[in-house]
Amino acid sequence: MSALATAIYRGRERVPALDPADRGLAYGDGLFETMRVSGAAVPWWDAHLARLAHGAQRLGIPKPDTAWLAEAAAALLADAPSEAVLKLVLTRGVGGRGYAAPETPQPTLLLSVHPLPAPFDGPLTLRWCDTRLALQPRLAGLKHLNRLEQVLARAEWNDAAIHEGLVLDAAGRVTCATAANVFAFIGGRWLTPALHEAGVAGIARGWVLANAPGAQEAELRPADIESAGALFLCNAVRGILPVGRLGSIDWAPHPALDELRRRLRRDVPAF
Amino acid sequence: MSALATAIYRGRERVPALDPADRGLAYGDGLFETMRVSGAAVPWWDAHLARLAHGAQRLGIPKPDTAWLAEAAAALLADAPSEAVLKLVLTRGVGGRGYAAPETPQPTLLLSVHPLPAPFDGPLTLRWCDTRLALQPRLAGLKHLNRLEQVLARAEWNDAAIHEGLVLDAAGRVTCATAANVFAFIGGRWLTPALHEAGVAGIARGWVLANAPGAQEAELRPADIESAGALFLCNAVRGILPVGRLGSIDWAPHPALDELRRRLRRDVPAF
Numbered sequence: 064m065s066a067l068a069t070a071i072y073r074g075r076e077r078v079p080a081l082d083p084a085d086r087g088l089a090y091g092d093g094l095f096e097t098m099r100v101s102g103a104a105v106p107w108w109d110a111h112l113a114r115l116a117h118g119a120q121r122l123g124i125p126k127p128d129t130a131w132l133a134e135a136a137a138a139l140l141a142d143a144p145s146e147a148v149l150k151l152v153l154t155r156g157v158g159g160r161g162y163a164a165p166e167t168p169q170p171t172l173l174l175s176v177h178p179l180p181a182p183f184d185g186p187l188t189l190r191w192c193d194t195r196l197a198l199q200p201r202l203a204g205l206k207h208l209n210r211l212e213q214v215l216a217r218a219e220w221n222d223a224a225i226h227e228g229l230v231l232d233a234a235g236r237v238t239c240a241t242a243a244n245v246f247a248f249i250g251g252r253w254l255t256p257a258l259h260e261a262g263v264a265g266i267a268r269g270w271v272l273a274n275a276p277g278a279q280e281a282e283l284r285p286a287d288i289e290s291a292g293a294l295f296l297c298n299a300v301r302g303i304l305p306v307g308r309l310g311s312i313d314w315a316p317h318p319a320l321d322e323l324r325r326r327l328r329r330d331v332p333a334f
Numbered sequence: 335m336s337a338l339a340t341a342i343y344r345g346r347e348r349v350p351a352l353d354p355a356d357r358g359l360a361y362g363d364g365l366f367e368t369m370r371v372s373g374a375a376v377p378w379w380d381a382h383l384a385r386l387a388h389g390a391q392r393l394g395i396p397k398p399d400t401a402w403l404a405e406a407a408a409a410l411l412a413d414a415p416s417e418a419v420l421k422l423v424l425t426r427g428v429g430g431r432g433y434a435a436p437e438t439p440q441p442t443l444l445l446s447v448h449p450l451p452a453p454f455d456g457p458l459t460l461r462w463c464d465t466r467l468a469l470q471p472r473l474a475g476l477k478h479l480n481r482l483e484q485v486l487a488r489a490e491w492n493d494a495a496i497h498e499g500l501v502l503d504a505a506g507r508v509t510c511a512t513a514a515n516v517f518a519f520i521g522g523r524w525l526t527p528a529l530h531e532a533g534v535a536g537i538a539r540g541w542v543l544a545n546a547p548g549a550q551e552a553e554l555r556p557a558d559i560e561s562a563g564a565l566f567l568c569n570a571v572r573g574i575l576p577v578g579r580l581g582s583i584d585w586a587p588h589p590a591l592d593e594l595r596r597r598l599r600r601d602v603p604a605f
Contacts, residue, residue: 065428069354080351081359083340083444088352088423090481091362097431122482123489150431152359155485157336160368160421160448162481162488162512173354177431197468198504201486209480210361210433211393214426215472217433218394233469241433 066175067147070139073156074169075131085171087154090162091208093171094118094154099300100147100176101333103140107299108133110266115153118205124155125170136174143176146333148300150175152208180300186307186314187296189240191285192216192228196238196261204264217241227296229288229309232261237283243298244268247291248319252277254287267297274330275323293317302334303327337446338418341410344427345440346402356442358425361433362479364442365389365425370571371418371447372604374411378570379404381537386424389476395426396441407445414447417604419571421446423479451571457578457585458567460511462556463487463499467509467532475535488512498567500559500580503532508554514569515539518562519590523548525558538568545601546594564588573605574598 071078086092096111105111112129119126136149152173158165194216202209216230227240238256239245244265246253253271257280258264272278288294293314294306303324307314327334342349357363367382376382383400390397407420423444429436465487473480487501498511509527510516515536517524524542528551529535543549559565564585565577574595578585598605 066355071354081354083342083352083446084337085359086485088356088359088425088444089366089479090485091479092482092485095360122486148431154359160419162484163492164485164489173359175354194472195470197470199466199468199483201465202482207482208360208362209482211363211473211478211480212470213433214357214361214363214435215393218435221434 066177068139068143069173069175070135072135072172081171081173082157084157085154086156086158087152087171087208089158091210092122092155093124093152093208094122095206095208096151097300098149098151099333100140100143100149101145103143103145105136105149106331106333107266107270110269111151111299114206114264114266115151118207119153121205122207123164124153125168127153127170127172132172135172139174139176144178146179148177148179150177154208183301183304185304187226187304188224189306189309190220190225190228191310192219192230192241194219194230196230196232198233198260200260203260203262204258206263213241231285234260235284237285237288238262240296243296243301245288246271246278246295246297247283247288248293248317249287249291252279253323254279254281254283256280256283265297266299267302270327270330271297271303271323274326293320295320302331337448339410339414340444340446341406343406343443352442352444353428355428356425357427357429358423358442358479360429362481363426364395364423364479365393366477366479367422368571369420369422370604371411371414371420372416374414374416376407376420377602377604378537378541381540382422382570385477385535385537386422389478390424392476393478394435395424396439398424398441398443403443406443410445410447415449417450419448419450421448425479454572454575456575458497458575459495460577460580461491461496461499462581463490463501463512465490465501467501467503469504469531471531474531474533475529477534484512502556505531506555508556508559509533511567514567514572516559517542517549517566517568518554518559519564519588520558520562523550524594525550525552525554527551527554536568537570538573541598541601542568542574542594545597564591566591573602
């Protein structure tokens with residue numbers, strides 16, 4: 064699946080191609096954002112940019128100017144379908160052969176527009192993945208480009224009837240799905256893993272934590288998930304999708320989940 | 335530092351540029367090799383290709399045909415300096431937005447020639463890094479493209495008098511330097527970390543394990559390193575370099591290390 068449109072910048076200069084010496088390729092030395100486009104705009108733009116800035120700060124990559132980036136994205140979206148996905152990759156730019164970063168890195172920015180996935184309203188069918196996520200507090204929570212663990216976890220199944228897989232960290236704690244965060248309804252509240260040592264702190268997850276009454280981070284084991292009253296996955300492309308089945312366990316629609324989805328739709332009509 | 339020459343292949347077809355949708359950039363979904371070129375040839379070619387094949391098998395990436403790859407490398411080296419560095423990057427190729435790999439991936443191969451670093455015969459000055467390597471048995475030993483931990487460790491110092499940093503894994507075991515393996519002379523033998531849970535199993539390390547009498551893998555703690563009779567780092571570009579200082583500890587030249595370096599030079603005159 065190729066992108067519908069792509070723009071590559073070195074600093075603020077648009078360039079025709081990626082430099083083969085880019086540290087994004089050499090070391091995964093960068094970050095990305097995957098954004099829902101609706102009405103030719105990005106509803107959660109500010110949240111994506113805030114996460115990008117936070118990740119850049121933690122990795123020591125200069126962050127792009129916000130106003131300039133908004134213009135670059137708007138220019139690319141002007142000719143794109145009004146409902147789509149916008150992907151942003153920010154790398155530390157071109158470097159030499161070694162791990163030492165250039166003293167004054169000139170970041171690479173890659174923007175690409177992709178078709179919106181086929182409409183799907185759930186419920187999702189999940190599996191447990193065997194691949195465990197390593198514990199790395201220095202990188203936990205960031206949407207960085209080192210994603211081989213997710214590739215390995217996603218490669219565990221090719222049954223199209225299974226939509227996603229839940230992944231544990233090396234300590235046996237539920238962390239996330241391969242490309243989404245997870246929430247479980249336990250004791251009348253929505254709980255989600257804390258992600259201090261592994262996982263990606265998603266934008267939709269942030270919305271739920273800020274908007275679902277009583278939602279909070281918690282340590283969750285597989286048994287907690289399997290005995291939850293309701294379960295959903297969320298990400299910035301699909302919003303909130305209910306889980307209907309995990310292995311041999313089934314869940315019926317749950318009023319708390321229906322209410323949360325209505326609330327999300329009021330806030331972000333795209334979902 | 336740009337490459338002296340570069341060639342990019344999609345499958346066996348030479349292409350002018352990297353596709354921005356390459357999974358090597360998106361996820362670090364690939365492997366690399368860094369090879370010493372001497373006399374316009376690669377002395378450890380077979381060992382590099384064997385490691386690449388092993389890594390490709392573990393990640394499920396189709397490995398390039400050996401004879402074809404040798405021809406592609408020879409073509410690039412024909413116009414290069416006879417003493418140089420050849421870098422090879424193999425990725426799973428172009429993919430869509432998701433982690434699921436294409437059913438029939440067409441790998442990307444990137445070959446680039448780089449200048450040989452300035453001659454340096456040691457001794458090395460080292461430091462301890464604070465960055466710990468996460469434990470991930472699924473990826474340990476592989477020279478894959480997820481190298482943010484090495485980038486973070488190398489970013490801990492910018493004092494040119496310090497050549498390298500030793501890195502521990504999350505369990506506190508000595509694992510490697512940021513871009514080299516480490517051997518310590520303890521009890522009359524050369525010992526090196528086992529790398530079952532973190533680290534890269536280097537080609538020069540393999541040579542030492544096969545050629546130094548009694549050399550073997552062992553669990554090493556910082557105190558073992560600091561009390562060793564001699565210490566060296568090794569990689570495929572520099573060969574074996576003695577360590578002269580680590581923090582406040584100094585080592586004098588050691589006859590066992592001199593002997594090992596002579597043996598390496600007999601086997602591979604480039605070193």
